[in-house]
Amino acid sequence: MNFQLTKEQEFVRKMVRKFAETEVEPIAADIDKEHRFPTETVEKMARYGLLGVPIPKEYGGAGGDNVSYAITVEELSRVCGSTGVICSAHTSLCGWPLLAYGTEEQKQKYLVPIAKGEKLGAFGLTEPNAGTDAGGQQTRAVDKGDHWELNGAKVFITNGGYADVFIVMAMTDKSKGTRGGISSFIVEKDFEGFSIGKTEDKMGICASSTTELVFQNCIVPKENLLGQVGEGFKIAMSTLDGGRIGIASQALGIAQGAFDVTVEYMKSRKQFGKSLNKYQALQFEMAEMRTRIEAARLLIYNAANMKDNHLKYGPYSAMAKLYAAETAMYVTTKAVQFHGGYGYIKDYPVERMMRDAKITEIYEGTSEVQKMVIAADIFGK
Amino acid sequence: MALKIIVCAKQVPDTNEVKIDPVKNTLIREGVPSILNHDDANALEEALKIKDQYPDTHITVVTMGPPQAKDLLIECMAMGADEGILLSDRALGGSDTWATSNAIAAAVNKIGDYDLIFAGRQAIDGDTAQVGPQVAEKLGLPQVTYVKEFSINGKEVTVKRALEDGYELIKIQLPCVLTAIKELNTPRYMSIGGIYDAVKADIKVWGAKELELDLNTVGLEASPTNVFRSFTPAPKGKGIMLDKDTVEENAHALLEMLQEKYIIA
Numbered sequence: 001m002n003f004q005l006t007k008e009q010e011f012v013r014k015m016v017r018k019f020a021e022t023e024v025e026p027i028a029a030d031i032d033k034e035h036r037f038p039t040e041t042v043e044k045m046a047r048y049g050l051l052g053v054p055i056p057k058e059y060g061g062a063g064g065d066n067v068s069y070a071i072t073v074e075e076l077s078r079v080c081g082s083t084g085v086i087c088s089a090h091t092s093l094c095g096w097p098l099l100a101y102g103t104e105e106q107k108q109k110y111l112v113p114i115a116k117g118e119k120l121g122a123f124g125l126t127e128p129n130a131g132t133d134a135g136g137q138q139t140r141a142v143d144k145g146d147h148w149e150l151n152g153a154k155v156f157i158t159n160g161g162y163a164d165v166f167i168v169m170a171m172t173d174k175s176k177g178t179r180g181g182i183s184s185f186i187v188e189k190d191f192e193g194f195s196i197g198k199t200e201d202k203m204g205i206c207a208s209s210t211t212e213l214v215f216q217n218c219i220v221p222k223e224n225l226l227g228q229v230g231e232g233f234k235i236a237m238s239t240l241d242g243g244r245i246g247i248a249s250q251a252l253g254i255a256q257g258a259f260d261v262t263v264e265y266m267k268s269r270k271q272f273g274k275s276l277n278k279y280q281a282l283q284f285e286m287a288e289m290r291t292r293i294e295a296a297r298l299l300i301y302n303a304a305n306m307k308d309n310h311l312k313y314g315p316y317s318a319m320a321k322l323y324a325a326e327t328a329m330y331v332t333t334k335a336v337q338f339h340g341g342y343g344y345i346k347d348y349p350v351e352r353m354m355r356d357a358k359i360t361e362i363y364e365g366t367s368e369v370q371k372m373v374i375a376a377d378i379f380g381k
Numbered sequence: 382m383a384l385k386i387i388v389c390a391k392q393v394p395d396t397n398e399v400k401i402d403p404v405k406n407t408l409i410r411e412g413v414p415s416i417l418n419h420d421d422a423n424a425l426e427e428a429l430k431i432k433d434q435y436p437d438t439h440i441t442v443v444t445m446g447p448p449q450a451k452d453l454l455i456e457c458m459a460m461g462a463d464e465g466i467l468l469s470d471r472a473l474g475g476s477d478t479w480a481t482s483n484a485i486a487a488a489v490n491k492i493g494d495y496d497l498i499f500a501g502r503q504a505i506d507g508d509t510a511q512v513g514p515q516v517a518e519k520l521g522l523p524q525v526t527y528v529k530e531f532s533i534n535g536k537e538v539t540v541k542r543a544l545e546d547g548y549e550l551i552k553i554q555l556p557c558v559l560t561a562i563k564e565l566n567t568p569r570y571m572s573i574g575g576i577y578d579a580v581k582a583d584i585k586v587w588g589a590k591e592l593e594l595d596l597n598t599v600g601l602e603a604s605p606t607n608v609f610r611s612f613t614p615a616p617k618g619k620g621i622m623l624d625k626d627t628v629e630e631n632a633h634a635l636l637e638m639l640q641e642k643y644i645i646a
Contacts, residue, residue: 007580011459015571049573062573072573 003298005067012053012068016075019048025079031207032082032352037162038207041083046117050076050087055095059107060115066242066304070249074300077253078260081356082207084253088246089158090114094121097167097184097239101227110165110186122163123243124154124187124213125236132369134169134233135178139215141170141185147222148185150215153197156363160211161196164189167239168213169232182232186224193218204355241314242307243364244321248300251321251328251360255293258328258335258353262286265339265348282338289331296324315377321360322370328357382535383437384555386428387489388462389500389513390421390444392453406608408506415449417456420501422568424561427531428499429461429569439463441495443488445473445481451584458579459571466492470588475601478507482515484599487592489520497538498558502527510560517558525551529564 005013023044031038045051053069055061062068069091077084098111113119130136139152150170157166165188172183187194197212227235263286266276276282299320306313332354336343343350361367394413402409417425425442432438442457444450445468454465468484476484489498498517503510510526517524529548530541542549543562571579589599597603621638623631639645 007455008577011455011571011576011580012573015459015573015576019570047572048570049575053573057574057577063577064573068573 005071008064009068009071012064013071013075015048016050016072017078019044019050020075020079020083024076024083028080028083028207029346029349029352031080033206033346035201035206037209038083038086039162042086042117042120042162045083045087049117051090051117051120052095052115053091055091055099055111055115059099060112061095062115066245066307067301070245070300070304073246073249074253074256074297077250077356078257080207081250081254081353081359082205084250085158085205085208085247085359086120088243088250089123090117090121090163092243092246093123093158093239094163094165094167096242097123097226097235098186100238101184101231101235102186103223105223106186106226114165119164120159120162122157122159122166123239124157124166124168125240126154126156127152128155132365132372134182134236137169137171137182139168139170140174141172141183141220143172148220148225150185150187150193150218150220152215154213156200157211157213158363159209160213161199161209166213167226167235168215169236170215172229172232176230178233180230180233182236183229184226184232184235185220186226187218187220191218191220202359204352204357204359206355238314240364241317244317244370245300245304245307247360247364248296248303248317248321248324251324251357252293252296252300254353254357254360255289255296255324255328255331258332258350258357259286259289259293261349261353262335262338265342276338285334285338289334292323292327292330296320296327299323315374318365318370318373321365322367322374325357325360325367328360329354332357382435383439384431384435384496384533385494386431386438386440387492387495387498388421388425388428388440388442388457389485389498389516390425390442390453390457391418391501391504391506392416392444392446392450393418393504393506401611406611415452417453418501418504418506419563420503420561422501423563423565424499424501424559425457425460425462426566426568427528427561428497430566431533432461441466441492443468443485443492445469445476445484447474448586451586454584455576455579455582456571458582459575460569461572461575464585465582466585466587468587468592470590472589472594472596473599475604476599477604477606478509478511478515479606480599480604482512482519484589484592484594485512485516486519487594488587489516491587491592496536496555498522498556500558500560502560502562513558513560520558522556522558523553524558524560525553526560527562528559529562531559531565 049062052061053064053072054066057063073084073088095114114121141148141150168185168187173181193216195214197214200210269276303313303316303320335350336354342348392415395416400409428440440462441464442462443466500513525540525542527543528540529543532539536555538553625631
């Protein structure tokens with residue numbers, strides 16, 4: 001049993017923290033206000049390997065482990081939740097399924113530029129009538145002999161407006177249902193019949209891009225089937241198992257960021273003749289917040305470490321995501337409260353952090369869905 | 382073009398509130414996080430820019446310090462340096478600038494094959510700006526300090542050397558020693574892939590024996606410097622700006638002020 005980070009992981013934290021504080025934090029409030037996707041930050045993240053942390057070097061990645069990846073998303077999210085999810089969706093939801101299920105040709109063609117960050121990735125599962133209930137997929141893929149033809153639409157797709165490569169789930173045989181009826185495809189943004197629909201106007205993570213994907217007789221080459229026909233649901237679920245480590249890390253980072261800002265605020269804010277940090281009632285609340293943050297961190301790093309060791313980590317990443325997301329809401333809500341009126345205005349970052357935190361309880365499986373995953377591990381499906 | 386560059390770097394405490402040992406008059410380093418000295422990061426960055434342009438360039442970073450200074454070499458390699466050498470030995474402990482430059486010059490001689498030595502102007506802990514120039518003197522190499530712009534053409538280097546009120550444009554032949562200031566460039570970050578390579582990399586550790594050093598030239602005892610007082614220099618005033626309507630009036634006012642201070646008769 002060893003709870004110490006490796007030397008590599010310590011250096012990754014040091015590097016990403018410096019990067020985040022220098023490149024991301026100064027623009028975080030502006031890109032949130034302007035709802036502007038930070039293309040310039042994405043280019044810099046690519047240059048330093050932040051968009052391919054857990055992908056092996058032979059496929060253009062940094063050759064890191066999943067704990068380092070979790071730390072990367074955490075440290076980015078500590079200053080900007082939007083930037084954190086750009087990294088997470090790209091890496092977990094596009095890079096990883098290509099690595100796990102792609103053929104060698106697919107890896108060379110798609111994974112290498114994704115891992116290098118030359119291209120941005122996204123993942124399309126959710127539909128207007130099929131979120132967690134993936135079996136309700138209405139997007140259909142029909143085998144046209146020399147290609148697949150996709151028709152339908154996806155919603156709430158992170159990175160949608162800026163991604164070059166999409167992993168898309170579509171029904172290939174409705175009679176087989178969820179398991180066996182869904183397949184995965186690699187779709188390029190320029191494929192005929194593929195377009196980006198509406199961009200969502202969100203409560204938080206406003207600098208991230210969330211869009212619809214529209215398929216109208218979209219032509220997908222035969223060789224762009226990911227995995228086997230009918231394997232789509234398995235690919236989607238295993239991808240989300242890993243994605244939850246990313247979102248849990250995003251939630252953890254947001255919580256830590258709000259906590260750190262609040263510690264500094266409490267030292268400088270004086271009321272009734274003494275600074276806020278001298279009030280024991282507030283100290284105890286901060287102690288509670290920090291304890292929850294540390295517990296979330298251990299759950300996440302443990303799930304990431306289990307993934308690195310090829311253990312069955314799915315229920316553990318669900319627990320990590322459930323707990324980290326709720327911790328993010330708990331801590332950011334308190335952080336706003338501790339800032340009083342200043343917490344409610346946009347001059348201080350905690351207002352943005354509280355809005356950003358909420359989504360972590362919703363996407364890549366709501367907190368309720370995480371409980372379903374965990375309960376299934378207890379009682380069976 | 383494939384240059385061989387040696388970068389001299391130092392691990393320094395990361396704080397503006399370093400405490401000073403009242404007896405020894407040296408810095409208390411315990412408990413203070415360490416960083417790559419700022420000017421040295423600029424020196425390394427310039428070497429890395431040469432390597433960006435000429436990928437066959439080989440960069441060796443040399444540092445002297447306790448065993449944990451290995452972390453500094455890992456950081457430099459994670460930024461893109463090829464090799465790190467740590468000069469570490471109890472016999473080297475407490476060295477002042479003279480003794481330190483003896484050890485570094487010995488290391489450079491042991492490396493042997495090099496075209497360019499790049500160092501930072503000065504370290505934020507000692508602030509002496511002496512080690513770079515001393516290394517150049519001991520190696521018998523030409524040197525330019527305070528480099529704020531750098532270009533290379535074959536064996537000829539052109540640099541701008543910063544002065545308080547301008548710069549000198551200097552051409553110098555390789556091999557030579559240059560010291561960098563922050564205006565030279567913006568250092569890059571480590572890369573994640575670089576971190577994973579660097580932690581695994583083999584870092585050479587050389588002691589006084591490997592460097593074949595005369596023990597009378599290194600370490601605390603051999604150091605001629607005695608710190609008798611440390612202080613924070615008073616910040617320089619803004620100076621007096623003359624903004625009369627005409628040049629003649631300004632000149633007249635200036636003459637009067639200089640006379641008042643008995644600087645001119």
